[in-house]
Amino acid sequence: MAETLLHIEGVSKRFGGVTASENVSLVVPAGELHAIIGPNGAGKTTLIGQLTGEITPDAGHIRFADADITALPTYQRSTLGLARSFQITSLFLDMSVLDNVALAVQAHDGHSFRFWRPARKQESLRAPARAALARSGLASRADVPVADLSHGEHRQLEIAMALATRPRMLLLDEPMAGMGPEESARLVALLRELKKEYTILLIEHDMEAVFALADRISVLVYGRVIATGKPDEIRVNPEVRRAYLGEKDVVARHV
16 A cells, blocks of 8 residues: 555635635545546635645644644745645746756755856756656757747646656646647646656646546535545546536536
8 A cells, every 4th residue: 555645634724704624634645646626616726725835724734755744834845845836936938948947946956046147057957957848748848938838838847847846746736727628638648647656636627637637536615525536436426516516517527
């Protein structure tokens, strides 16, 4: 049995009179791609914020790699190997693709940004950046300005920046958002390869992608986990279907 890499126990969060997370408990073993789905307003964004350290839970505990990270700041969670795509919210559009990933390596290793210009020549930064680009399918775009990338390639670049931090787990927050069918298909193919090497927690609205990739799925509704199981179990779960009736039963359409 695989070791537990992420253990969320009884996590709750309120914002005034709104309960965004209610006694959320979840176990993600190493090597699993675990998807979290739910209707709009289900609490997915709040949950991932609590995992990354951007939001502090009111109650409960979060353990990652046998360490209690409930109160740790974001950078310490990154040091332990928890990496979120899109955690660097703004790409440097006037810099090259390789420069952006090398900057992620530099930031993760604790180097000062003041030395960025000479750091462009440091192979200790650029070698892992090239490796991350190769892993994310962007090796041929290394010298292209980020401004010239497509929307889908921006998402690939953000994943490359997360990979460059040498993570044990990837937190992917809506990676398919805004993509057309062809770009989504390319990203699904990439994630299918990445799941062979990394534990992944995927938050995603694209049900076709979720059911194509996930080993297990948890369903959030009004901040509560109403079901966790393998894709076939989630497809036929009556409570899950009821939760999605307002969205034309998107789960049922992928039976």
